[in-house]
Amino acid sequence: MSTVGVIVEYNPLHYGHVYHFRQSLNLTGADTCVAVMSGHFLQRGEPALAGKWARAEMALRMGADLVIELPVAYSSQPAEWFAFGACALLDATGVVDSLCFGSESGELGWLLPLARVLADEPEAFRAQVKAGMAKGMNYPAAYSAAAASLARDLGGRGAAAFADVAPEALGQPNNTLGLHYLIALERLGSSIAPYTVARRAAGYHQADVTDAQIASATAIRRLLFEQGDLAAAQAYLPPYTYDVLQREWAAGRGPQRWSRYTPQLLHQLVSRTADELAELAEVTEGLQHRLKGALPRLGDGPLDFERLLAALKTKRYTRTKLQRMLTRILLGHSKSALSAHNLREGVSYIRVLGFTERGRALLKRMKTTAKLPVVTKVTKESFPFLDMDIRATSAYALGFDKPASEDLLRDYYQSPIIISSERYERS
Template sequence: MKVVGIITEYNPFHKGHKYHIEEAKKITGADYLVAVMSGNFVQRGSPAIINKYDRAMMALNNGVDLVLELPVCYATGSAQYFALGAVALLNQLGIVDYLCFGSECGNIKLLEDAAKLFYKSSESFDNILYSYIRKGLSYPAAREKAAKDLLKADTQIISEPNNILAIEYIRALLLLNSSIKPITIKRNKAHYHDKELKNDISSATAIRSILQNSKNPAEFSPVKNSVTNCVYDYFIKNYNRRFPITMEDFSSIIKYKLTYESNRKLTEYLDLSSDLVDRIKNIDIQNYDIESLMQIIKSKNITLTRVSRALIHILLNIKKKDFKEYIDDEIIYYGRILGMKKEASHLIRKIKEYERIPIITKVSKADKQLSSLGMSMLNQDILASHLYNQVVFEKFKISIPNEFKHGICIL
């Protein structure tokens, strides 16, 4: 039995994702595909446009056999920690043979060379990196320049978003001494940041833009060629009933915490430096919506993505101290199943046989399976989902069962 793992968000699911699933199985000859998927909050520092259970069903309907949730502390982390958490989860399952991911370059050798450079993090690399930071560059921009200097490659490999994640996936495999083999698929047609729809494969960014800015389902027709039929049917039936959810829907809670909490308390949250907190506190936040506020907060060396992640970490009570404890100990403490196909049920039995990680099928019984650190991590997932579900109810008057009542999605 061969199993290939993928790491994803499906925010929302589109034909590019379908292509990835089909190619991953084809290239590796895998019998089953396991997806580690972000829950209700995603890596760019925002809520998912559609809740995690509906996105898990989209995945199952389009070729995924088993969907596990990436804990929210990693799902909303930087590329390095997003990758580390997801790879650690796949590794701990004990059944995964391959990790397949998309990249702009499509060259596994180039990606591995870059990953090894970051993994070793030589003194010369650090010296060049911090020389660029002292010149006022943001950390991502400084790292890109330092890596290009040392790799001596005339390429955008360090700056393209999927390449960056690919490098971090390989780096995580090295760090964990994992036997999982990395495989890359060249990203075709739509670029990650493309805001314009294509005829076939479009970016999730472009699709979200249509979904968020349309006044009714009749205006969704431009995205029809970019998504599978079952996903498009979901859009038509559930618009303004279960989605879209945006950052602005959490505006009141975020602004309350920014106003109520002291500078010292705010610096306890992940991705919040004292400089960033001072910058936030000097703004009359009540005068701006969240998107405008983030634009004002960002600066030359503080990216918009970092700002949005910081606000999400404040919203979800994700603190530096807790995160450091997770990383310094086991990194990942459980595998939470969101959905599965009936014919893949033996995968769960196989994972349990290895006894490398507790598998959670019922949140109500998790306290009997997990350590105190594991429960701390899971409680952050529970809080995130309950906040998300509350916003769905307030916006659409639709109740999504809470984490103690919602069962696994089964196809």
């Protein structure tokens, strides 16, 4: 039995994700699928539209067999650490044979050789990234420019794989993330074989709907927030996604967005000194002073998240960078807890969010293959990153309409979601 791994957020799960899932099975010939899914806070530094167990249920009803959680230590990180944490988890299961990710290019011919070079980060490459940032570029742009320069250099030495690579291809979000998945597999020395599927019908950040069925998660969230009605996005959501979201909304558990956490965030900003803020993850390059200076500039209107973000925004700092920083401030994550050393050590456990009957068989195999303890129930056993996830669940629940104590401590109460195989949507 072969198994493909996918790395997902499903915010929310839509028909584009269904296409990727089915293509992943077809392309790899896998019998089963393990999904590594971000928890309550996501890679772009924002709360998930629906909680992790709701989105795990969507994944299982689509046909994934086992859903494991990417800890918040990695889930709200730049591409390098997000990819490393997710790939390390897939590798640690001992049952995953392949990884299939979406990309704009839809082919590995140029990504793989570039990843092999970048896995060791040549000194000249690091210097070029620093030079780009010194000129005012943000880190993602500086990294992409340096990688494109390296690709051109390799192409100039006769590396045919780079002959037709346009420099802007490295700036496309899924190509960038895919490159970091490949770098992570190289650094881990993993035997997992990579595959990629070209994105179809809608781009990653595409805010407009241009297809009858497939829309990006960004466009779907825009429909939901602008029209305030789940039915506005129904055509772009599988029935099970719609059902799960409808249930969550009815229970007062969504849709979650930053505006639901503004009071908690502002409390952190006003109650901490600039020096205390400087000790938190992602608060870099003197941003603690900008944070403190932004508060008086918010004016007399409602203290909403978008106004705070506008007061912080500069050409150097992307919205995503600032949102990640504000996520770490909201959750109280220190620089020391999320040091490069700690992140490089990897996750020390595998947290199961849900499984099917096929997934149960995978879990049984993992008793002998997994490199790490498999956690299906949170007990007194403690792992630093798991403790962070438990606290993140509490912070996330504070954004519900009427949070109960059980919502705050749900990690202790919630068993893995189990879905019977009859509900699979596999082809």
